[in-house]
Amino acid sequence: MALDKLIKKFINGDASAFDDIYCRTRKCVYYVAFSILRDGALAEDVMQTTYLRVLKNARSYTPGTNALAWIARIAKNEALNVKKLRTRETYVDEQQDAHLFGASNPDGYGELTDLAARVLDEDEFSILMLVTVCGYKRREIGQMLGMPTPTVTWKYNNALSKMRNALKGN
Secondary structure, rough: OOHHHHHHHHHHOOHHHHHHHHHHHHHHHHHHHHHOOHHHHHHHHHHHHHHHHHHHHHHHHOOOOOHHHHHHHHHHHHHHHHHHHHOOOOOOOOOOOOHHOOOOOOOOOOOHHHHHHHHHHHHHHHHHHHHHOOOOOOOHHHHHHHHOHHHHHHHHHHHHHHHHHOOOOO
């Protein structure tokens, strides 16, 4: 069932439709937030606020438009809000000072994801994760991120090239 239909079911009172909406969009929402914030815990927080906004504003969704892009845009806006607020805070980087937190490996995202987060810019990381982890087509990613498909393809190829070079250096 398409996301549009699931949102319509949810609006009409079928609360179980939200479970399906969540299952179909959670990876996209996480990686959109993670690509902006570069912090898994913050990305999970953004996921929560994103889905709360989806619950609250489901009636404002325009049927027939791209539901995934609508949800991804909410996630992007939430992540940008968090990032803006965090610019005023001082914090300790858990990855650089892991010993202070009693952790030898605070990163649970895997070595490749960590490498990607370090060497790719925000758009490249989002696109790489959405293609490789979530399995979205470049056309769909273009709609989600508001980019032309050729731009998505170009950034994806750049991301792959940067990853190859980084892996050769390791």
